[in-house]
Amino acid sequence: MTMPPRQAAFRADFRSLIAPAYAGWLHVAVIAVLGGAAIWVCARQISAPAWYEWLVIPFAFAVSNVFEWWLHRYVMHRPVRGLMGIYRRHTLAHHEFFTDAEPAFDSSRDFRIVFFPPYALVAFMAMSLVPAYVLGLFGLVNAGWLLLITNVGLYLNYELFHFCCHVKNDGIVRRIPLVNSIRRHHIAHHNPGIMMERNFNLTYPVADWFFGTSDLRCGLLKHVFNGYDTSAVHGDLKRRAR
Numbered sequence: 222m223t224m225p226p227r228q229a230a231f232r233a234d235f236r237s238l239i240a241p242a243y244a245g246w247l248h249v250a251v252i253a254v255l256g257g258a259a260i261w262v263c264a265r266q267i268s269a270p271a272w273y274e275w276l277v278i279p280f281a282f283a284v285s286n287v288f289e290w291w292l293h294r295y296v297m298h299r300p301v302r303g304l305m306g307i308y309r310r311h312t313l314a315h316h317e318f319f320t321d322a323e324p325a326f327d328s329s330r331d332f333r334i335v336f337f338p339p340y341a342l343v344a345f346m347a348m349s350l351v352p353a354y355v356l357g358l359f360g361l362v363n364a365g366w367l368l369l370i371t372n373v374g375l376y377l378n379y380e381l382f383h384f385c386c387h388v389k390n391d392g393i394v395r396r397i398p399l400v401n402s403i404r405r406h407h408i409a410h411h412n413p414g415i416m417m418e419r420n421f422n423l424t425y426p427v428a429d430w431f432f433g434t435s436d437l438r439c440g441l442l443k444h445v446f447n448g449y450d451t452s453a454v455h456g457d458l459k460r461r462a463r
């Protein structure tokens with residue numbers, strides 16, 4: 222597929238507006254160092270957690286997966302008052318820059334439109350402090366730290382997997398289980414014809430399977446380990462014109 226003229230025009234326009242001083246790998250380093258430092262600091266606070274405190278990890282995983290799906294479906298793709306910046310950045314920029322016809326970035330300067338600004342990580346960390354503090358009030362201090370570690374870890378997981386969705390050469394990522402599944406899943410989401418209604422997960426397509434918003438018609442295990450297979454894609458979605 223060749224790049225639609227509208228996408229090519231958007232790319233040229235967007236790139237002309239990126240500050241000359243912007244450095245893509247520095248952007249990635251800030252996110253990685255910030256996230257890594259937060260995990261390090263939290264891990265040092267943990268001492269002899271009770272067995273049940275570890276249960277916060279699968280719980281946080283499930284809640285984060287639904288949150289990622291909800292945020293993408295109802296905030297990033299809907300003009301919500303007060304959160305218009307997120308809608309503009311995602312639907313009106315990220316989706317114009319990347320389509321299923323050309324889902325790859327060309328250089329590290331394009332990281333500007335791939336990764337969230339670092340303050341998004343700070344905002345998610347601040348949001349996670351609330352339930353962590355409540356766990357602490359109930360005497361589950363270790364569970365609180367484990368919750369913070371899991372949430373920051375999943376955020377870094379999201380940034381890494383989303384990056385893998387948009388790399389040009391898929392020689393490596395197409396062979397990595399889980400990564401190949403979300404790459405196919407997310408590139409399909411970049412089809413403007415289905416972006417408002419399908420494939421909102423960005424790490425593991427669990428919530429999309431659960432809420433019936435996946436473009437696949439199959440079970441959970443197949444969703445997660447589907448890879449590039451398109452045999453389970455809904456027939457009407459396959460046929461839908463762009």
Ligand SMILES: [Zn+2]
Nearest residue numbers: 315319386407
């Ligand atoms: Zn994307």
Ligand SMILES: [Zn+2]
Nearest residue numbers: 297311410416
């Ligand atoms: Zn989207």
